Amino acid sequence: MFVLRNSWAALGRHKVRAVLMCLVALLVTVGSIYGCTVIHQKDYAEHQSYDALTPAAVIRPTAATLKDRSASDSAWTKHYLSWEDYNKIYQATASKDSQIGYTIAESVPVRQSDSVKAITTADADTNENKTGGNLTLQSFYTDQAMDANEYGTIKVVEGKDLNFESNEETSVLVSRELANKNGLKVGSEITLGNPQKASETFKVKVSGIYEYTDAAPTGFGADAKAAKDNRDNVLYCTYFTFATNGLDTTDGKGWGIPDLNIVFTTPNPAGYDTFVKELRKAKVVPDGYLISSPTIIKYEKSIAPLVASSRNMLIMLVLVWSIGGLLLLIMVLMGSCPRRDEIGNALLLGVTKARLGWQFMLEVFYPLLIGWGLGLIIGGTTAHSACSALASYSMRTNGAVMWKVVWIGLGFTLLMAIIAMLRVAFFNTNELFVSPFERDPLEHEHRHEFTAESEH
Amino acid sequence: MTDTTNHTDDSKDQIAESIDYEVTFDDDPDTAIPAEHTEITEISETPDMSDNDTSAQAASRLDHEMEAEKRDVRESVFKSYPLYSFQNVTLVERKSGTAVLDGVNFECQAGRAYAILVPDDNPLMHTMLLSVMCGITLPSSGHVLSKSTSFAEMAPAEIRGYRLGLVMPQFPIRADLTAEQNLLYAMDASNRNFLNTKSVIARDLLKKVGFGTSDSAVTSNGTKAGKLPPLEMMRVSVARAISRDPEIVIADEPCATLSGEDSDTMIKLLKAQTHGHNKSRAVIVVTEDPQVARKVGNVIKL
Structure with missing residues (x-):
């Protein structure tokens, strides 16, 4: 309960950032579904459908x-x-x-x-x-x-x-x-x-x-x-x-x-x-x-808008993934890096790094999974009509594309959560007792090297 | 190695003998050894029996055995289970082989305040002593005990969750929370059940430590703790330390940010925590300042 309550409370203290993370995740997911649908359709048209022609x-x-x-x-x-x-x-x-x-x-x-x-x-x-x-x-x-x-x-x-x-x-x-x-x-x-x-x-x-x-x-x-x-x-x-x-x-x-x-x-x-x-x-x-071959010429002409659209979608995907990924990474870092005070206090109160790390991960999971889930619903239900209109080509609904976005989304969310958790993992517990009134005595190369002891 | 000064009675001698480092006892009635402990030395005489009265002999023998049994129990509890103790604690830096802590022994009893005076020219010892005292770092050899249980056998959540209450200058309280939220956070972190509503307990504790008395502008649930004056901040820190009702309170340089008058208030506040609502605590102040150590009393010099 401590972890759940505090992760939710932490998000509540930074509502704008949480909403932004949710929104970016949603847009990236919808963009990914649209982009992947068009590119997948183009690949299908250029291979399976093309091979089925009798020219x-x-x-x-x-x-x-x-x-x-x-x-x-x-x-x-x-x-x-x-x-x-x-x-x-x-x-x-x-x-x-x-x-x-x-x-x-x-x-x-x-x-x-x-x-x-x-x-x-x-x-x-x-x-x-x-x-x-x-x-x-x-x-x-x-x-x-x-x-x-x-x-x-x-x-x-x-x-x-x-x-x-x-x-x-x-x-x-x-x-x-x-x-x-x-x-x-x-x-x-x-x-x-x-x-x-x-x-x-x-x-x-x-x-x-x-x-x-x-x-x-x-x-x-x-x-x-x-x-x-x-x-x-x-x-x-x-x-x-x-x-x-x-x-x-x-x-x-x-x-x-x-x-x-x-x-x-x-x-x-x-x-x-x-x-x-x-x-x-x-x-x-x-x-x-x-x-x-009039058959092939006609077919290539029919998929030309799709091919052109897939090129645009590829550029869009690169932009969405890089900008969206960067924005999310920045927000995850903003949400975890400046929390030395919270980590130190929690460790002094007996909260383990594992529990605290899990809390930090949950703080990433909530907005990203909500945004990603909404994105899947919106993207999945509108991909057919939206992509058909975008590419001027009748799209097939494709489960493989959805699964691909599901796994990529889950993988990315997990990666972001791990990055947030690393902030806790890399917190040096010796800092807990370094006096703020004098120079850090542990600031040398043997920082952690004490025989037989371990962090507890 | 042992040098005991200002002894006031035999029982204090007994305690001092078990400590390898210099210990100074004070005569403050608040921090004096409880009467039940001193009694132990009075039950050491052999009972006087008459050779002619066998029934009286038997009764006397029985009384003697019963008294002896009581004495053994009391002595064994007193001697074997101090509330908090270091037993030959050594901490060695691996590469240089230097002992940062070398065979440190001391014991702290319930209901008393202690000052551990660390050398001001050895910040590494200061830091690592606290790390070992709080169970963050386990010693290279020896044991840190809470009663009879070594910290090595306890989970961090048990040690810092409710056995120890810590007042540390680096992380006195969370600056982004209010005073009350700080206490609630600490109580939640302990994963323990409380008999009363946590927010009621929190407000009560803040009242007991005198929070808001020196500055009426601050409120327990309105002002972020980061914006509190230093003394108010330390009051919240003390309240947080005792919010899980620990048996031991460890404070590191509690007066470092305070002026002379506030410093005295803080020491009084800490010493007052030796007797809680329904239990006696050991309050240990770690400091490099001999004046602060003297004010706390029961000085253990390292």
Whole structure:
């Protein structure tokens, strides 16, 4: 009771310091939970989540190659990779890795009609005889191919998504902007013209209306040089719809030649790296083309705010731990060092160093453990929402982070308590009887060295 | 080695013989040897018996045996269990091999005040003597005894918790507490139960030591002890020393910070503590000042 009563009384005599210690402990704990949560999430995203990806690999023209592209000159279609090119590429890797698969994405420009007019801008070329059409029909063979869409990621907001299993009807998805401009609704029928022959038209049904969930790549938004390159003028369909309307042709000419994109599928990021390595080794990728993974690019883009935030959090953690730790250390020292008078009096009254040391430790435990406990509750309950808002990334609640903060907090509190206790441990009991009226007779190197005696 | 002066009676001779250091007794009735102790020397005669009266012989023999038994008990208690004693206490500095204390012997009885006069040119002896007297340092050889128990066999909480009451110039009282809080702190530290409320005991003790009588501005629970005048501070220190009702009170240089008049008051106050509410105490003043030692009386010179 003596120890409990006096430790509590000692805190009561220095209320401001006790409250400050509690507050600093609380802030450090909350900051630690936030910082550790973001950093842990970033590590998780960069390792476990990343390793779980099944990257799609595409071979696309490099930026230097695209620089020469002309949307109004069909001669550009000579740069399209053919089935033969892709066959060589696949052969170079499939023999080494049986897990490499593929799917198809194919597109051609299509002409507008009275039923559907493209979105145009003043700078965009709208001469369909030169561009092959003001709209683009982009087909996918599977979901995976759709995931690698070079125009961006879409979300169907009305109607139904593409059904890759169905071969019963020919339908397309149209953008919200195009639907609004033309008054299109789900179920509307539109007429599209063949890029090679304006007289050849075909009808498709609008099965759904989509919106993009990301920003437009350069040259495919309002800055497009031709109306067909504006991604809001892109109609998405299944490979069945595309082929049924005679667009998947091997004898097409001009803009009638389909832009074939084989999307390779790899089992994991390591498999993708091996895929890239094998292709480079086999030298089957034509000059001016680049192997890339839209899956990885999209994923890295999605975690970019998290990575940036984790860097900031690391700096914040270093500052919080160093400043907070220093402040607490100063307050612990202030609370224990100037107490020579109290220690001396207590020892003269028969209080042992062990009891007094325990009292000093309790004086550190109370404010730090209260602050640390409140910090755990506040940090634990708000970490998910706060960190998600801070990092612009949906966080997972993680028990490991909480346990880490629990152990670090306990360890730090114990360390501070031991430092406070050392003040008592290092009190020289011989000082108790040194006369304050004359020079300290024990002030020499043999200070404690008396035979057979011990401190009692 | 033994040099006894100013002897007043035989019993004092007996006591002095057991002390190896110079002891001077005073005639102060407050500090004189209690009558029950002096009686011991009077029960030493052989009983007078008649050869013809066997019943009277038997009765006389029985009386004699009973008296002898009583005498043995009293003498054994008196001689074997002084309230506080040093028995051949030696303290040696390890490296130099110098004996700071060399075979020190003295005994202190209940109800008396003693002055231990230490040389003023040997502060190390002064410091280490106090350390050994208070059980902080155990001697290299010999024993410090409280009655028959050596300090080496006692826990610090027992020695300084309630066997000894200390008045030390370095740490007379806690400056950050009030006078009453100082006493409460001391009583709490002893881990003992008290028959009355501690705060009532504390106020009563402060009243008994005359706290606040010389300066009405100070109050027992309002003024921090660090701001008290020197005499008031020493009064609180004495009250704190006796707050756990110890059998022995040790005061080191109690008059060092006091003026002549206050010094006398302080010595009187200390000597008054030889007789507590329901027990007699030994009050030991350790000093380098011969005048203070003389005022206390029963001087033990080292």
